[in-house]
Amino acid sequence: MVMSIHINERKNLVSVSDLTTAEVQVLLNEAQAFADGKTWTPDTPKFVANLFFEPSTRTRFSFEVAQKKLGLELLQFDGETSSVKKGESLYDTIKTLESIGADVVVIRHPEDEYYANLLPKLSIPIINAGDGCGQHPTQSLLDLLTIQQEFGDFDNLDVVICGDLRHSRVARSNAEMLSKLGANVWISGPRSWMNGFEDHYGYLSMDEAARRADVMMMLRIQHERHDGHESFSKSDYHKQYGLTVQREQQMKKDSIILHPAPVNRGVEIADELVECERSRIFKQMKNGVFVRMAVLKRALKQI
Structure with a gap:
């Protein structure tokens, strides 16, 4: 019990399961305040280290912009030139950063739940910037912020x-x-790619999905995790499971399109829909900065 309380008090964010709905709303409100022009900087210098062991554009750079907007000092980490290349473990790397003064670490890692064995051993908070096929809590929060800006709430x-x-x-x-x-x-896509989601959520064909959705959340085919065994050509996938122009025309008047990006144009979504009137894809990216500002402020125990 003592260990659990100690971990909680550090304001880690490794999974959305860490957050109550009330805590989510606090973070969304704080992010919206930043979007509306609020500023905040810590009273004393704070150091944050970004450890990205997988490629990233949006997440990495929006964290960096968020950190600079908050006046935080960045410790830039490069796995190719660090002691990781000499066999240093992830724990020893983070423990080193903690020892020299890091106040927060932001980590993206290919291993699912890489943080599980780290949390009890560290005294600084971890913000998970994506773990394997596991969780991406700040992406979820920026998606929620974008939806809330459009609809006010999430009910029904x-x-x-x-x-x-x-x-x-x-x-x-x-x-x-x-x-x-x-x-x-609801979920949609190749049934062989549902991986247990059908046990918890209703399945729709893409035509049914287009007509029903208030929010169409499109996902990229993650070729790098398929080991070269995708069973669709790009054109076949787009025809069967993509958001085509014809399907977009069936959508409700006020419905919106989201996508975490990077986008495979002409595969999961038609090229001309990426920046169409109902697309909020680039607004999501903008909101990513504000959400990550709120998450960093929380990690520093300021909200």
């Missing part, structure tokens, strides 16, 4: 998550939290 919204659910940490985080917040979560 029909949200359809479409595509490569098997390999998507975004799908796991969003499905869990959206359900807690009162949305109706």
Whole structure:
């Protein structure tokens, strides 16, 4: 029990399961305040280390922008030039950073739940920037912020998550939290890629999904996690499971399109829909900065 309290007090964010719905709303309100122009900087210098062991553009750079907007000192980590290349463990790397003064670590790692054995051993908080096929809590929060900006709340919204659910940490985080917040979560895509999601959420064909959805949340095919065994050509996938122009025309008047990106244009979504009137894809990216500002402020025990 003492260990659990100690871990909680550090304000880690490794999974959306860490957050109550009330805590989610506090973070969304704080992020919205930053979006509206609020500023905040810590009273004393704070250091944050970004450890990215997988490629990233949006998550990595939005964390960096968030950190700079908050006046935090960045400790830049490069796995290719660090002692990881000499065999240093992830724990020893983080423990080193903690020892020299890091106040927070942001980590993206290919291993599912890489943080499980780290949490009891550290005295600084971990923010999970994505673990394997597991969770991506800050992506979920920025998606929630984008939805809340459009609809005000989540009660009874029909949200359809479409595509490569098997390999998507975004799908796991969003499905869990959206359900807690009162949305109706549906899934769509190749049935062989549902990976147990059908046990918890209703399945729709893409044509049914387009007509029902208030929010169409498209997912990228994660080719790097399929080991070269995808069973669809790009054109076949787009025709069967993609958001085509014809399907977009069947969508409700006020429904929106989300995508965590990077986008495979012409595969999961038609090229001309990426920046169409109902797309909020680039707004999601903008909101990512504000959400990560709120999460970092929380990690520093300021909210």
